[in-house]
Amino acid sequence: MLYAQTTAEAKRRLFRERLATGELLRFPGAFNPLSARLIEQKGFEGVYISGAVLSADLGLPDIGLTTLTEVAGRGKQIARMTDLPAIIDADTGFGEPMNVARTIQELEDAGLAGAHIEDQVNPKRCGHLDGKSVVDEATALKRIRAGVDARRDSNFLIMARTDIRATEPGDSGLALAADRAKALVDAGADAIFPEAMRTLEEFEAIRKAVDVPILANMTEFGKSELFSSEQLASVGVNIVIWPVSMLRISMGATGRALDELNNVGHLTGKLGEMQHRADLYELLDYESYNSFDTNVFNFEVER
Numbered sequence: 641m642l643y644a645q646t647t648a649e650a651k652r653r654l655f656r657e658r659l660a661t662g663e664l665l666r667f668p669g670a671f672n673p674l675s676a677r678l679i680e681q682k683g684f685e686g687v688y689i690s691g692a693v694l695s696a697d698l699g700l701p702d703i704g705l706t707t708l709t710e711v712a713g714r715g716k717q718i719a720r721m722t723d724l725p726a727i728i729d730a731d732t733g734f735g736e737p738m739n740v741a742r743t744i745q746e747l748e749d750a751g752l753a754g755a756h757i758e759d760q761v762n763p764k765r766c767g768h769l770d771g772k773s774v775v776d777e778a779t780a781l782k783r784i785r786a787g788v789d790a791r792r793d794s795n796f797l798i799m800a801r802t803d804i805r806a807t808e809p810g811d812s813g814l815a816l817a818a819d820r821a822k823a824l825v826d827a828g829a830d831a832i833f834p835e836a837m838r839t840l841e842e843f844e845a846i847r848k849a850v851d852v853p854i855l856a857n858m859t860e861f862g863k864s865e866l867f868s869s870e871q872l873a874s875v876g877v878n879i880v881i882w883p884v885s886m887l888r889i890s891m892g893a894t895g896r897a898l899d900e901l902n903n904v905g906h907l908t909g910k911l912g913e914m915q916h917r918a919d920l921y922e923l924l925d926y927e928s929y930n931s932f933d934t935n936v937f938n939f940e941v942e943r
């Protein structure tokens with residue numbers, strides 16, 4: 641009933657323990673609190689909260705328009721609905737290193753298990769678009785140090801994302817990414833998110849460069865080939881995210897349903913694609929509200 645039972649501290653501790661095993665942990669992107677529950681019900685290890693989804697949800701492009709208050713608020717709504725650890729996209733940390741420090745404390749208070757801070761300049765853009773710029777190494781390291789020093793729960797995972805790979809083509813971009821990843825780890829990053837890696841070999845190169853967990857971003861229509869969990873595990877990736885995928889799927893299905901309404905005038909033909917009322921109620925744990933008030937759940941839903 642209501643929110644998940646596991647405290648934020650326990651989620652972070654368990655997440656750290658799981659991460660230490662070296663296995664691949666799968667974090668699909670939750671586009672709302674309810675979808676986080678579905679991710680948990682389907683047996684995944686964690687929930688990702690994407691900046692691209694958060695901004696798209698508000699009808700805005702992913703160019704750093706959302707505020708810390710909006711991001712922490714949505715993060716809290718999603719994280720509290722699941723016993724799984726939730727990691728959130730904190731973009732460039734919402735300002736100067738001092739702002740990064742406050743960002744991390746706000747995200748801890750919001751119940752997140754971790755966050756990633758990237759080294760793009762503001763205004764930032766999707767990591768899989770061309771024409772990105774990154775800050776110099778000293779600034780990138782300051783952001784991470786500020787976050788690490790500010791956290792109060794040492795289990796809160798601070799992940800450094802570097803976008804530097806796409807600033808130069810070919811092997812030189814990859815070498816820059818490996819160097820920056822090493823420096824970010826020296827500055828205290830608990831994990832590395834190498835953005836816009838193109839091939840499995842590129843993930844492998846970052847794996848060799850650092851000895852902390854690394855994350856693979858399997859966002860569609862971007863720079864990376866879409867590798868399977870098995871392939872990513874085989875090159876030593878520890879966390880995989882599908883940040884926007886569930887929103888893309890839902891919006892695609894919504895578009896097709898609206899076409900059907902226009903063309904046919906009813907949705908009878910779409911019933912099989914819908915989440916059934918009974919499944920929704922199960923996900924909401926509707927029945928348990930009955931233990932509080934027996935008048936709440938005194939009906940049956942036929943499948």
Ligand SMILES: C[C@](O)(C(=O)O)[C@H](CC(=O)O)C(=O)O
Pocket residue numbers: 689690691692693702729765766767768857859860862883884
């Ligand atoms: C991971 C990401 O930062 C996000 O906000 O979800 C995006 C995803 C995307 O735009 O496809 C990214 O920059 O890769």
Ligand SMILES: [Mg+2]
Pocket residue numbers: 690691692702729731
């Ligand atoms: Mg993002």
